[in-house]
Amino acid sequence: NAGVTQTPKFQVLKTGQSMTLQCAQDMNHNSMYWYRQDPGMGLRLIYYSASEGTTDKGEVPNGYNVSRLNKREFSLRLESAAPSQTSVYFCASSKSGLAGVAPNNEQFFGPGTRLTVL
């Protein structure tokens, strides 16, 4: 099992360019998440998908869009990149997006994408 995979690992963009970050999981998990991590800020939730066919905004959704392509894949798109979006992006998955059963909410993370916007 590869677990959670992310591509690309590194990316440099110019302001205004667009790109899509890809994420896939092979654990048959229902829920998937996108986070960004900045120094001193911790992990902040951008968007999540509790189940295939649904997506919802997290804490910091502005400037991003997502697509839950199928149960395995959850992509994050930057339509017009800005320097403020320079960050490390992590994708994660869990068995369930329903609250109350802790083991089902355990998250598994991909290795991250390091994005720099000039």
Place this chain on the structure above:
Amino acid sequence: RKEVEQDPGPFNVPEGATVAFNCTYSNSASQSFFWYRQDCRKEPKLLMSVYSSGNEDGRFTAQLNRASQYISLLIRDSKLSDSATYLCVGGGSGGSYIPTFGRGTSLIVHP
């Protein structure tokens, strides 16, 4: 004010020491809590879930105090390899599990 708060540290301890971290949360309806470990420039990895009854995994013990709204992590007999950032997470109310991470506590174990 962030929903989940942690002391960023760093906690600088000698090998063999016992160290404890606390994490407070503001949403009293939160149901699921976890501790993750994150090494420099790596992804977070699940360390352990946190239950009201407390749970132990080797040298690590996690506790949840719902009355005071905090979770704790105790590490006994610290090893050099325990040096990392420890993230607490809380979430889950009203049906959906929406996780909120603390900013992390840095632990440095020295010889």
